[in-house]
Amino acid sequence: EPLPASAEQTDGFHLVIDALKANDVDTIYGLVGIPITDLARMAQAEGLRFIGFRHEANAVNAAAIAGYLTKKPGIAMTVSAPGFLNGLVALANATVNCFPMIMISGSSEREIVDLAQGDYEELDQLNAAKPYVKAAYRINHVEDIGIGMARAIRAAVSGRPGGVYLDVPAKLLGQAMDAAAGKKSIVKVVDPAPAQVPAPEAITRALDVLKNAKRPVIMLGKGASYAQADADIRAFVEKTGIPYLAMSMAKGLLPDNHPQAAIAARSYALKEADCVMLIGARLNWLLSHGKGPTWGGKDHKDWADKKFVQIDISAQEMDSNVPIDAPLAGDIGSTVAALLKEIEKSGFNKPDASWTGSIKEKSDANVAKMAKTLSAKTSPMNFMTALSAMRDVLKTRPDICLVNEGANTLDLARSVIDMYEPRKRLDSGTWGVMGIGMGYAIGAAVTTGKPVVALEGDSAFGFSGMEVETICRYNLPVTVVIFNNNGVYKGNDVNPTGGADPAPTVFVKGSRYDMLMQAFGGVGVTANTPEELSKALTEGIASGKPTLINVVIDENAGTESGRISHLNPQSAAKKK
Numbered sequence: 001e002p003l004p005a006s007a008e009q010t011d012g013f014h015l016v017i018d019a020l021k022a023n024d025v026d027t028i029y030g031l032v033g034i035p036i037t038d039l040a041r042m043a044q045a046e047g048l049r050f051i052g053f054r055h056e057a058n059a060v061n062a063a064a065i066a067g068y069l070t071k072k073p074g075i076a077m078t079v080s081a082p083g084f085l086n087g088l089v090a091l092a093n094a095t096v097n098c099f100p101m102i103m104i105s106g107s108s109e110r111e112i113v114d115l116a117q118g119d120y121e122e123l124d125q126l127n128a129a130k131p132y133v134k135a136a137y138r139i140n141h142v143e144d145i146g147i148g149m150a151r152a153i154r155a156a157v158s159g160r161p162g163g164v165y166l167d168v169p170a171k172l173l174g175q176a177m178d179a180a181a182g183k184k185s186i187v188k189v190v191d192p193a194p195a196q197v198p199a200p201e202a203i204t205r206a207l208d209v210l211k212n213a214k215r216p217v218i219m220l221g222k223g224a225s226y227a228q229a230d231a232d233i234r235a236f237v238e239k240t241g242i243p244y245l246a247m248s249m250a251k252g253l254l255p256d257n258h259p260q261a262a263i264a265a266r267s268y269a270l271k272e273a274d275c276v277m278l279i280g281a282r283l284n285w286l287l288s289h290g291k292g293p294t295w296g297g298k299d300h301k302d303w304a305d306k307k308f309v310q311i312d313i314s315a316q317e318m319d320s321n322v323p324i325d326a327p328l329a330g331d332i333g334s335t336v337a338a339l340l341k342e343i344e345k346s347g348f349n350k351p352d353a354s355w356t357g358s359i360k361e362k363s364d365a366n367v368a369k370m371a372k373t374l375s376a377k378t379s380p381m382n383f384m385t386a387l388s389a390m391r392d393v394l395k396t397r398p399d400i401c402l403v404n405e406g407a408n409t410l411d412l413a414r415s416v417i418d419m420y421e422p423r424k425r426l427d428s429g430t431w432g433v434m435g436i437g438m439g440y441a442i443g444a445a446v447t448t449g450k451p452v453v454a455l456e457g458d459s460a461f462g463f464s465g466m467e468v469e470t471i472c473r474y475n476l477p478v479t480v481v482i483f484n485n486n487g488v489y490k491g492n493d494v495n496p497t498g499g500a501d502p503a504p505t506v507f508v509k510g511s512r513y514d515m516l517m518q519a520f521g522g523v524g525v526t527a528n529t530p531e532e533l534s535k536a537l538t539e540g541i542a543s544g545k546p547t548l549i550n551v552v553i554d555e556n557a558g559t560e561s562g563r564i565s566h567l568n569p570q571s572a573a574k575k576k
């Protein structure tokens with residue numbers, strides 16, 4: 001007997017989907033299983049895309065990069081306990097990188113977990129997540145799904161963006177309620193990331209510090225890329241005439257060949273600058289915490305004699321880790337707009353040509369030095385000769401995203417491959433984490449609809465390589481390029497015992513990663529020369545088809561841990 005219209009019912013499954021759709025979510029990245037398989041089916045039936053992965057970490061990485069690219073929270077979905085834990089690493093990485101996303105995980109019934117009665121995949125996921133996320137919520141009652149999802153969305157994108165955990169006990173999905181009341185309970189979040197405008201006196205103070213500087217430099221961080229205030233940021237750099245540096249994911253905010261780019265003279269600029277303006281860049285390990293020899297200091301504790309201006313959406317970021325002379329607490333778009341407005345009114349004298357000229361001189365000399373290394377002919381290829389071939393191809397397609405991870409593959413590509421548009425370089429980021437490759441490539445391809453090139457060290461690729469099947473299943477325009485030097489960092493280590501086990505850093509020699517892509521119907525090619533690499537890369541991008549290029553690199557090439565080998569611990573024990 002059908003229920004009377006007024007008594008029509010809805011349920012938790014449908015309200016989760018309604019809440020996502022009401023907030024313009026169109027894609028979920030996940031891996032199904034109890035208790036979310038039907039939720040995924042229903043989401044797809046209701047018009048959302050559900051991109052199914054082979055490991056939760058890659059699904060969560062895809063959601064994270066979707067959040068970075070769109071400023072809307074990426075949505076990931078996992079099963080309980082082990083599926084949740086598999087996703088947690090990438091959720092923590094999203095939080096560290098300030099990428100807005102929500103990981104929704106099914107969970108066991110509270111009463112069973114709270115009494116440790118031993119349920120299928122029982123774990124107190126909410127409390128396990130809390131140390132690694134910006135916010136964590138559990139929804140226990142179906143009528144709270146609307147407001148719970150709204151809070152998760154606002155937490156992900158407002159203020160400093162980050163990863164949010166949303167715990168969905170299995171029982172919640174099955175709970176029913178009156179359909180009309182359910183509809184009313186859905187919340188469309190109003191202004192989820194409100195503008196945060198800095199105080200006028202902070203603007204004046206910052207411009208005073210910059211105007212009094214003789215040798216200023218601007219450091220753009222990925223926060224500046226995320227802001228999507230591209231025109232104003234470019235206008236600010238050009239109107240002030242201050243030389244600028246870009247952290248790896250901020251490359252392309254201004255084209256790397258811009259006349260004010262100081263990237264090729266980075267060490268000189270950081271050492272000699274008397275004033276540094278940080279825009280969406282934190283003074284963390286990547287910038288030696290703002291002190292020490294990188295900044296012209298005597299030793300790693302020495303604060304060099306410099307003034308710092310910093311724009312950050314979190315006021316608490318200031319003085320981390322050196323005193324900030326002119327803090328600008330606000331969102332980057334509003335802050336740069338306010339600075340430009342003040343400059344329009346009160347003017348700004350560009351730095352003396354002796355400073356900009358000295359940077360240009362250093363840059364030109366370093367570019368010339370690199371050109372020599374890049375033009376060398378080697379067989380087998382080394383990192384630089386392979387990167388030289390890639391650079392020439394990628395220069396013709398500034399619109400595509402370059403995903404990049406590895407050690408030498410990451411460090412060298414960052415300086416060799418120029419970027420010309422914002423938010424096109426997606427890499428290991430703040431943690432220097434390996435394993436983001438295929439997840440970021442899938443997230444970028446699905447989000448942008450554009451071709452993606454994923455340039456991978458062979459070890460780095462191994463963390464997420466099974467997603468090659470996912471790339472083929474959705475026929476994504478992803479070209480994976482693996483710099484295959486037979487090992488972690490290099491491939492020439494030997495087992496000191498002479499025993500049968502390979503050295504800890506060595507892989508199977510002559511491995512054919514290209515056959516992995518062929519196994520799932522994609523195009524697989526091995527490239528032994530720069531010409532073969534250029535041809536395969538050009539064709540891969542043009543085809544729009546899943547492609548993997550296995551690039552044979554000299555196994556003696558490379559440096560252990562790339563640019564950060566100095567971080568490896570050294571024994572203090574006195575040698576006899």
Ligand SMILES: Cc1ncc(Cc2csc(CCOP(=O)(O)OP(=O)(O)O)c2C)c(N)n1
Pocket residue numbers: 405406407408409410432433434435456457458459460461483485487488489490558559561562
């Ligand atoms: C989750 C995680 N586990 C281990 C590590 C430590 C590491 C940093 S770089 C790297 C791989 C280097 O080998 P690869 O062959 O990719 O690079 P290349 O020198 O270009 O040939 C590892 C394992 C990190 N950062 N994250």
